[in-house]
Amino acid sequence: MPNMSLTRNEMPVQEPDVRNKNFKEVALGYTEEQAIDEAQRCLGCKNKPCSTGCPVQIDIPAFISEVAKGDFAAAYKIITQSSSLPAVCGRVCPQETQCESKCVRGKKGEPVAIGRLERFVADWHNAQPDAAVEKPVSNGHKAAVIGSGPSGLACAGDLAKKGYDVTVFEALHVAGGVLSYGIPEFRLPKSIVQKEIEGLKALGVKVETNTVVGRTMSIDELMQEEGFETVFIGSGAGLPRFMNIKGENLNGVYSANEFLTRINLMKAYRDGSSTPIKAGTKAVIVGGGNVAMDAARCAKRLGADVTIVYRRTENELPARAEEVEHAKEEGIVFKFLTNPTEIKPTENGWVSSVVCQEMELSEPDASGRAKPVPKEGAFIEIEADCVIMSIGTSPNPLIKSTTEGLDTQKWGGIIADDNGLTSKEGVYAGGDAVTGAATVILAMGAGKKAAAAMDEYMQNK
Amino acid sequence: MFEILEKRSLNPTVTLMTVSAPRVAKKAEPGQFIILRTDEDGERIPLTIADFDREKGTITIIFQIVGATTEKLNHLNEGECLHDFVGPLGRATETEGLKKVAVVGGGVGCAIAYPVAKKLHSLGVEVHSIVGFRNKDLVILEDEFKAASSKFVLMSDDGTAGEKGLVTDALKKLIESGEKYDRVITIGPLIMMKFVCRLTKEYDIPTVASMNPIMIDGTGMCGGCRLTVGGETKFACVDGPEFDGHLIDFDEAMARGAMYKEFERHAHEETCNLFKEVK
Numbered sequence: 205m206p207n208m209s210l211t212r213n214e215m216p217v218q219e220p221d222v223r224n225k226n227f228k229e230v231a232l233g234y235t236e237e238q239a240i241d242e243a244q245r246c247l248g249c250k251n252k253p254c255s256t257g258c259p260v261q262i263d264i265p266a267f268i269s270e271v272a273k274g275d276f277a278a279a280y281k282i283i284t285q286s287s288s289l290p291a292v293c294g295r296v297c298p299q300e301t302q303c304e305s306k307c308v309r310g311k312k313g314e315p316v317a318i319g320r321l322e323r324f325v326a327d328w329h330n331a332q333p334d335a336a337v338e339k340p341v342s343n344g345h346k347a348a349v350i351g352s353g354p355s356g357l358a359c360a361g362d363l364a365k366k367g368y369d370v371t372v373f374e375a376l377h378v379a380g381g382v383l384s385y386g387i388p389e390f391r392l393p394k395s396i397v398q399k400e401i402e403g404l405k406a407l408g409v410k411v412e413t414n415t416v417v418g419r420t421m422s423i424d425e426l427m428q429e430e431g432f433e434t435v436f437i438g439s440g441a442g443l444p445r446f447m448n449i450k451g452e453n454l455n456g457v458y459s460a461n462e463f464l465t466r467i468n469l470m471k472a473y474r475d476g477s478s479t480p481i482k483a484g485t486k487a488v489i490v491g492g493g494n495v496a497m498d499a500a501r502c503a504k505r506l507g508a509d510v511t512i513v514y515r516r517t518e519n520e521l522p523a524r525a526e527e528v529e530h531a532k533e534e535g536i537v538f539k540f541l542t543n544p545t546e547i548k549p550t551e552n553g554w555v556s557s558v559v560c561q562e563m564e565l566s567e568p569d570a571s572g573r574a575k576p577v578p579k580e581g582a583f584i585e586i587e588a589d590c591v592i593m594s595i596g597t598s599p600n601p602l603i604k605s606t607t608e609g610l611d612t613q614k615w616g617g618i619i620a621d622d623n624g625l626t627s628k629e630g631v632y633a634g635g636d637a638v639t640g641a642a643t644v645i646l647a648m649g650a651g652k653k654a655a656a657a658m659d660e661y662m663q664n665k
Numbered sequence: 666m667f668e669i670l671e672k673r674s675l676n677p678t679v680t681l682m683t684v685s686a687p688r689v690a691k692k693a694e695p696g697q698f699i700i701l702r703t704d705e706d707g708e709r710i711p712l713t714i715a716d717f718d719r720e721k722g723t724i725t726i727i728f729q730i731v732g733a734t735t736e737k738l739n740h741l742n743e744g745e746c747l748h749d750f751v752g753p754l755g756r757a758t759e760t761e762g763l764k765k766v767a768v769v770g771g772g773v774g775c776a777i778a779y780p781v782a783k784k785l786h787s788l789g790v791e792v793h794s795i796v797g798f799r800n801k802d803l804v805i806l807e808d809e810f811k812a813a814s815s816k817f818v819l820m821s822d823d824g825t826a827g828e829k830g831l832v833t834d835a836l837k838k839l840i841e842s843g844e845k846y847d848r849v850i851t852i853g854p855l856i857m858m859k860f861v862c863r864l865t866k867e868y869d870i871p872t873v874a875s876m877n878p879i880m881i882d883g884t885g886m887c888g889g890c891r892l893t894v895g896g897e898t899k900f901a902c903v904d905g906p907e908f909d910g911h912l913i914d915f916d917e918a919m920a921r922g923a924m925y926k927e928f929e930r931h932a933h934e935e936t937c938n939l940f941k942e943v944k
Contacts, residue, residue: 375884377702377709377749385886414751416884420688442886446898453891453898453917455924462887470881471706478708478733479881480928553920600885602903 207244210313224534243271294323343367353381355635356438358651418602441636451547456555460594484590491594624654687722696758727776771853801826862910874910
């Protein structure tokens with residue numbers, strides 16, 4: 205008999221007023237008892253509506269039924285048949301709009317907490333002593349993966365399991381891409397990311413950091429001189445956008461990328477860090493996505509009073525509801541229908557305030573969201589000594605500009621078919637480099653799809 | 666790992682290091698830079714490539730000891746390794762179509778100006794090198810410049826080396842004496858480059874300045890190195906590091922360069938004290 209409680213098991217979290225002063229993980233995860241109790245809420249629908257909402261089609265009812273029985277090892281095995289990074293996805297996937305939005309239990313009451321269960325299973329597995337990993341039998345072919353973010357890691361893992369000799373090239377000194385430099389420690393502990401990468405290395409994947417493909421070597425050189433027969437481009441969308449308003453280059457104005465990289469990758473939040481950061485005493489974050497929430501919550505933890513300005517209303521915020529909720533609980537102020545037009549300086553070239561135009565909503569625009577238009581003559585000025593621009597990123601042009609025969613969209617995205625094949629033979633691409641900034645799980649799905657297509661290409665070569 | 670094969674002090678505050686980095690050396694061109702970290706928790710710092718040897722697989726860097734990281738770097742010795750070393754980054758110096766060029770370097774910037782002069786010289790371009798230092802103790806690469814230039818002018822602030830005066834004085838004199846340059850390439854302190862560009866603008870000589878702002882990743886990701894060129898925001902790491910000197914907003918670049926001065930000073934003092942305790 206399933207557990208018919210209409211509400212899900214709450215996940216323990218650090219108290220808002222405690223966690224907004226430290227960088228430790230906010231959500232603490234289920235206990236075994238909580239996980240089993242929650243798993244028993246699953247009705248085990250035969251048609252698996254939840255799985256259709258998952259970009260990598262995890263067999264969700266199957267893994268949950270193992271959790272309900274207390275066989276966590278079996279549950280882990282089922283998840284990893286489809287997902288390469290369960291401990292990561294259990295934390296950062298927007299489950300409320302994917303698997304959980306399809307859950308039958310959600311029609312009356314709350315859906316089964318699928319994401320929390322996935323996280324529990326992955327964490328349980330990671331806490332067990334490392335089992336000896338069997339290295340797949342080599343098939344004698346070399347594959348290169350450019351970028352060690354979610355799409356690259358997923359692609360590398362699947363190729364390695366099929367016996368390919370895989371090398372992942374990473375521009376930074378640490379692997380993980382956005383999982384390492386972007387998403388903060390309190391949402392995704394870096395030890396978890398490194399554990400997932402160690403797992404890939406155990407499968408035989410080589411990771412070469414400090415290698416900028418497009419500068420250190422080109423894709424053509426990888427294929428012609430270094431013997432890689434097929435290449436996956438997962439270089440992400442790392443180029444920050446700015447608003448091009450007056451004062452944007454003043455001291456104290458950061459891109460969210462720079463702010464987060466200093467904190468997450470360079471550990472600038474730690475005492476004695478050799479990389480500096482200045483979150484100021486009054487920080488203004490411009491934008492309403494998950495990255496804006498991350499930047500705001502980091503600035504708060506560094507001691508600033510934080511205001512998020514967003515040009516639409518709360519209903520249009522692109523960030524996950526849970527992130528917005530967490531930010532509010534931590535004392536972050538939201539100013540909606542507000543759009544910066546100028547950043548004013550102090551006498552010595554630092555930020556002193558942000559001038560914002562008040563907005564109102566009109567007809568929906570191309571994105572389907574109500575278009576914000578300026579309210580004639582209505583301006584406000586917000587005092588600030590730090591401004592963080594978090595209005596989106598575009599694909600890095602480096603690979604495009606150094607790879608002949610690789611077609612891209614006008615806005616910079618690499619053109620690839622449904623299986624990731626680009627305009628260049630043997631070269632595949634996926635993740636944000638193709639779609640523009642999206643989610644970890646979509647990138648992972650694209651990496652897996654490309655790995656299957658690359659294998660097929662090699663078989664028929 | 667990136668082993669230090671050679672370490673040499675060029676003057677009391679400037680050090681030359683040759684580092685084993687075959688992949689970087691294979692592709693390096695004058696004008697490009699690398700990013701390094703000395704240790705696991707180290708800061709990422711950009712340094713322009715001073716020289717390279719493709720056959721030996723080495724990159725030479727020349728740095729001034731100005732902050733905590735360069736201090737730490739200077740404490741490493743031959744046989745020891747750098748933790749990270751990535752490159753070559755940025756665009757190479759454009760040399761196409763040039764016939765006669767004035768290379769104007771100041772202080773440790775001369776370390777970067779030298780490979781440019783050398784490359785131009787090897788391409789058969791007539792090179793006039795004008796280099797300036799505060800005093801004779803700080804002069805670096807004099808012989809190397811002489812070998813790569815048909816004319817070499819050494820300037821110093823106090824007159825203890827070469828002529829007394831600024832590089833702009835020397836450049837102006839050469840231009841006034843009828844030398845016709847189709848480009849001036851200037852590398853050095855921002856304030857020096859600003860005045861070199863102001864001078865060459867008067868004479869309408871195309872001028873390129875090499876910028877070395879604060880940056881983290883060096884691949885276009887952080888935007889920390891942004892500067893205004895001709896009213897547009899550019900990233901020094903991917904669009905540069907060399908830009909049209911007549912269009913650069915030098916005052917903004919100088920303000921941005923001072924962003925972490927206080928932090929640097931503090932960190933530098935701490936590092937020094939730390940080393941004192943060790944001794």
